[in-house]
Amino acid sequence: MANVEQSFIAFFSNLVQPTVLIFVVVLLLSLWILSSRNPRVNWPPGPLCFPVVGCLPQMMISGRRRQPTDLLPWYDKYGDIMHVKLGEQHMIMLGTYELIQEAFVKNATTVSARPTWIYLLRYIVGRDGAGVIFKSGHEWKELRRFTLSSLRDLGLGRKSLQERIQDEARYLVQNIENENGKTFSPKERIGNAVSNIISTIVFGARYDYRETPEMLSVLEQSLRIGQGSLTLTDLARFFLPLEKILALSDKLYSLIRQEVEKHRQSFDPTDIRDFVDLFIKVIQDGHDPEVYTEWNVFRIIVDLYFAGTETTTNTLRWSLIHMVNHPDVQKRVQREIDQVIGQGRVANMEDKARMSFTEATILEVLRMSPVAPLGVPHATSETTILAGYTIPKDTMIVADFYRILHDENNFQDPYKFKPERWLDGDAKVTKSDKMIPFSMGPRVCLGKGLAEMELFIFLTTLLQNFTFKIPDGEKPPDGVEGSYADTFAPHVYNVCAVRR
Ligand code: HEM
Numbered sequence: 431m432a433n434v435e436q437s438f439i440a441f442f443s444n445l446v447q448p449t450v451l452i453f454v455v456v457l458l459l460s461l462w463i464l465s466s467r468n469p470r471v472n473w474p475p476g477p478l479c480f481p482v483v484g485c486l487p488q489m490m491i492s493g494r495r496r497q498p499t500d501l502l503p504w505y506d507k508y509g510d511i512m513h514v515k516l517g518e519q520h521m522i523m524l525g526t527y528e529l530i531q532e533a534f535v536k537n538a539t540t541v542s543a544r545p546t547w548i549y550l551l552r553y554i555v556g557r558d559g560a561g562v563i564f565k566s567g568h569e570w571k572e573l574r575r576f577t578l579s580s581l582r583d584l585g586l587g588r589k590s591l592q593e594r595i596q597d598e599a600r601y602l603v604q605n606i607e608n609e610n611g612k613t614f615s616p617k618e619r620i621g622n623a624v625s626n627i628i629s630t631i632v633f634g635a636r637y638d639y640r641e642t643p644e645m646l647s648v649l650e651q652s653l654r655i656g657q658g659s660l661t662l663t664d665l666a667r668f669f670l671p672l673e674k675i676l677a678l679s680d681k682l683y684s685l686i687r688q689e690v691e692k693h694r695q696s697f698d699p700t701d702i703r704d705f706v707d708l709f710i711k712v713i714q715d716g717h718d719p720e721v722y723t724e725w726n727v728f729r730i731i732v733d734l735y736f737a738g739t740e741t742t743t744n745t746l747r748w749s750l751i752h753m754v755n756h757p758d759v760q761k762r763v764q765r766e767i768d769q770v771i772g773q774g775r776v777a778n779m780e781d782k783a784r785m786s787f788t789e790a791t792i793l794e795v796l797r798m799s800p801v802a803p804l805g806v807p808h809a810t811s812e813t814t815i816l817a818g819y820t821i822p823k824d825t826m827i828v829a830d831f832y833r834i835l836h837d838e839n840n841f842q843d844p845y846k847f848k849p850e851r852w853l854d855g856d857a858k859v860t861k862s863d864k865m866i867p868f869s870m871g872p873r874v875c876l877g878k879g880l881a882e883m884e885l886f887i888f889l890t891t892l893l894q895n896f897t898f899k900i901p902d903g904e905k906p907p908d909g910v911e912g913s914y915a916d917t918f919a920p921h922v923y924n925v926c927a928v929r930r
Pocket of ligand 1: 562
């Protein structure tokens with residue numbers, strides 16, 4: 431009897447399992463087809479999306495080289511505005527200047543939020559966001575205004591931002607001088623110089639290049655955790671080291687708290703030294719306590735490091751690549767430096783107006799090698815019509831700056847490094863609307879002015895003091911392809927710096 435019962439069960443379990451499985455799959459597929467046929471939503475064209483994983487399989491095939499050029503062929507197939515699904519997450523990609531303007535400028539009121547519902551962001555900053563990069567709505571406006579005015583106030587303070595950058599440029603020159611013209615990798619020291627600028631703004635301190643403070647190494651470790659587009663899917667929960675992320679964040683906040691405590695002990699409202707002092711003052715003044723919370727201000731500090739360090743460092747690293755690969759351009763910039771600045775002093779921002787070729791060279795680096803090729807994702811806070819498509823609330827909107835800056839219709843020979851393209855017949859700089867490596871609209875990069883100042887002063891000081899060369903026997907560094915994770919960075923390379 432027991433045997434009959436067992437064979438009966440075995441027979442049914444064999445029959446039922448595949449049947450149930452097929453039933454569940456058909457049910458899920460029907461639900462998915464029905465849900466994607468929502469008549470109120472008409473998505474732009476895009477690659478076929480599968481349940482659960484969306485377009486990730488195709489993205490992984492097309493994007494396996496991890497270059498910002500990987501998805502460009504998709505625009506030829508689907509058009510300038512595309513609908514892509516990252517797992518269950520809807521994303522719209524904008525591939526022309528006009529579309530980005532329509533979204534980020536004309537529809538700024540509904541396309542300026544951030545997708546903080548995404549698993550990893552929710553995990554790090556919470557569903558309501560925090561700080562300036564990941565906050566939305568009126569709190570974001572207030573915190574952005576506070577951060578911008580802080581940068582302005584600190585720039586106008588006792589020791590201006592410009593002087594701090596000039597000092598740091600001198601340290602960088604000294605450090606490179608120690609190499610005595612031998613082969614070295616510029617990556618770490620440029621990174622140290624640039625992060626020192628943020629450190630002086632935030633904590634009023636710079637650090638020796640040989641002793642990385644714990645805070646910077648924790649920040650750097652947190653930055654490395656990103657996994658490109660996968661980070662933006664809810665699937666991130668299965669492969670990201672969440673416990674490590676949490677431990678790093680806790681460590682970071684406790685280090686920031688220690689610094690704030692130190693500042694509190696020597697705080698003098700008549701002598702504001704840095705961003706932390708401004709924060710203490712705003713809390714003491716009792717200004718909008720709902721917005722000026724410790725949590726928001728800690729996140730702004732992290733944002734300034736995240737957004738202000740890798741971006742400028744990588745742009746300077748790309749600059750040196752273009753200089754060694756185009757010695758004629760390097761020579762022309764040096765000639766301009768000799769004429770306008772000479773050897774007796776460090777560059778200042780007033781010089782820039784008289785140095786068109788140098789300005790054109792920096793513009794060309796920002797165009798050719800944009801370090802934030804897809805910027806930071808925006809999100810719709812309401813249903814929005816873009817290019818005639820109805821895009822629902824809570825959709826991620828991504829601008830493809832790389833495509834705009836490498837579109838043959840905007841810039842001839844886009845993959846050639848040609849600073850002259852920025853000069854008119856009178857050798858004056860001609861700006862282009864399409865030059866948007868810092869994005870546009872109310873979310874435009876908050877550190878644009880600071881980045882421009884750093885790029886100009888660091889690059890001119892380096893070229894005033896050294897001629898950079900490819901080391902004997904080494905291949906020229908790659909000026910087009912790099913490594914693309916959170917920012918677009920060049921591959922590691924070596925140079926020689928010959929004292930002028
Ligand atoms: C070459 C250097 C840089 C480039 C190319 C760059 C580019 C960008 C881009 C494309 C965005 C996204 C804008 C958007 O969401 O539409 C952004 C945002 C931002 N950047 Fe930069 N950036 C640079 C340097 C800096 C520096 C030095 C700082 C430091 C103060 C900074 C702070 C920020 C902040 C705080 C945001 C978020 C603004 C907001 O959400 O309101 N950036 N940047």
